[in-house]
Amino acid sequence: MFRGIYCNATGTRHPAHGRAGDQRGGMTYLGGLAEHAIHMWDAEDGGGHVIERNVIANCARGIGLGLQAEVHDTVIVNNTVFSEHAGSGEHDVGIVVERAHDTRVEHNTVFFSSPEAYANGIEYRWGSTSNLTLTNNLTNRLIRARDGATGTLAGNVTDAEAADFVDAAAADLHLARCDLDGIAGAGATSGVADDLDGDARAATPDVGADECVE
Numbered sequence: 001m002f003r004g005i006y007c008n009a010t011g012t013r014h015p016a017h018g019r020a021g022d023q024r025g026g027m028t029y030l031g032g033l034a035e036h037a038i039h040m041w042d043a044e045d046g047g048g049h050v051i052e053r054n055v056i057a058n059c060a061r062g063i064g065l066g067l068q069a070e071v072h073d074t075v076i077v078n079n080t081v082f083s084e085h086a087g088s089g090e091h092d093v094g095i096v097v098e099r100a101h102d103t104r105v106e107h108n109t110v111f112f113s114s115p116e117a118y119a120n121g122i123e124y125r126w127g128s129t130s131n132l133t134l135t136n137n138l139t140n141r142l143i144r145a146r147d148g149a150t151g152t153l154a155g156n157v158t159d160a161e162a163a164d165f166v167d168a169a170a171a172d173l174h175l176a177r178c179d180l181d182g183i184a185g186a187g188a189t190s191g192v193a194d195d196l197d198g199d200a201r202a203a204t205p206d207v208g209a210d211e212c213v214e
């Protein structure tokens with residue numbers, strides 16, 4: 001569980017930090033974009049990293065792969081990301097993969113409750129990205145390619161509503177009912193065996209991190 005990791009645009013000013021902090025003449029700042037709650041800067045080929053079953057609420061950014069280096073052979077699966085904040089210099093994307101290779105983003109739920117939230121729930125970036133699949137993710141924002149990235153998309157839903165979830169305002173993004181049109185049993189075949197709670201997925205799975213069980 002990751003909650004409330006972001007920089008405050010108001011309040012107490014903070015000192016500048018970093019390698020040259022002692023050379024900045026006492027400079028201070030307010031706000032700014034914090035790192036992702038979970039950020040894998042790089043990953044070698046064959047690493048087989050899995051980022052799964054995390055609950056992220058009201059953080060600046062949820063999950064990030066890469067930034068300046070290549071990331072290989074990683075799976076992001078069965079995570080939920082919620083934010084009530086408007087998009088700003090302090091609040092950004094739910095899940096982003098940059099310069100990713102042989103990477104799967106599957107069965108995640110990203111829900112932003114503010115009408116002024118950041119436009120993209122999931123982003124994938126840069127032309128060097130290769131063999132990326134985004135499957136059965138549930139969000140109420142865009143899933144967007146940027147900066148020449150390509151990927152294979154299947155079974156994703158981008159028009160989720162708060163009523164689809166048990167308690168979106170409290171970051172509980174379990175499905176509210178097992179008969180949600182366009183979500184329940186609407187996923188593409190993915191090979192993901194279970195959900196965020198360890199419940200078995202149906203042959204035709206629900207979209208998002210939760211497989212509804214009656």
